[in-house]
Amino acid sequence: MAGTDEATDCDRGAAGNGGDGFVCARILAERGFRVRLLLLGQRDLLKGDAALAAARWAGPVDVATPEAIAGAGIIVDALFGAGLDRPLAAPAVALVGAINAARVPVIAVDLPSGINGSTGAILGAFVLSSVSFVACRVAVISISFTGVSSVSPVDRPLCHSCPCHTR
Numbered sequence: 001m002a003g004t005d006e007a008t009d010c011d012r013g014a015a016g017n018g019g020d021g022f023v024c025a026r027i028l029a030e031r032g033f034r035v036r037l038l039l040l041g042q043r044d045l046l047k048g049d050a051a052l053a054a055a056r057w058a059g060p061v062d063v064a065t066p067e068a069i070a071g072a073g074i075i076v077d078a079l080f081g082a083g084l085d086r087p088l089a090a091p092a093v094a095l096v097g098a099i100n101a102a103r104v105p106v107i108a109v110d111l112p113s114g115i116n117g118s119t120g121a122i123l124g125a126f127v128l129s130s131v132s133f134v135a136c137r138v139a140v141i142s143i144s145f146t147g148v149s150s151v152s153p154v155d156r157p158l159c160h161s162c163p164c165h166t167r
């Protein structure tokens with residue numbers, strides 16, 4: 001990954017995938033990476049596992065804006081997960097645009113934000129990720145047009161019928 005002197009942005013939304021962003025930020029910080037966590041949404045609205053993960057994050061949380069992306073050496077995309085089923089709102093579209101314009105490696109948690117995990121449909125805008133961690137889903141077909149250069153299946157039994165296991 002990056003050296004400890006390289007800034008890592010963990011951009012995350014307020015739903016379940018956001019919890020993954022908090023976990024990622026915490027683990028990277030514990031391992032010596034300089035991490036800046038950006039939140040699209042309100043921390044006090046987090047529920048379940050996302051709220052628990054947020055409670056374990058001891059660092060600051062900045063508002064996710066396009067301007068906040070500047071200076072990142074690596075971006076972890078945890079804005080939206082595979083459950084996204086609605087078009088992105090204007091603030092999220094602007095943030096996705098800034099992530100794509102940053103020209104730094106982007107690691108997508110689950111799959112790139114802006115892609116429906118069940119159908120593979122683009123929901124207004126989507127993050128061009130360098131690597132994506134996906135389970136076997138229909139949206140794996142999105143790999144061919146999102147710019148994803150490698151696929152890393154999450155820890156699940158192999159299904160042997162989707163692109164993530166046939167490469």
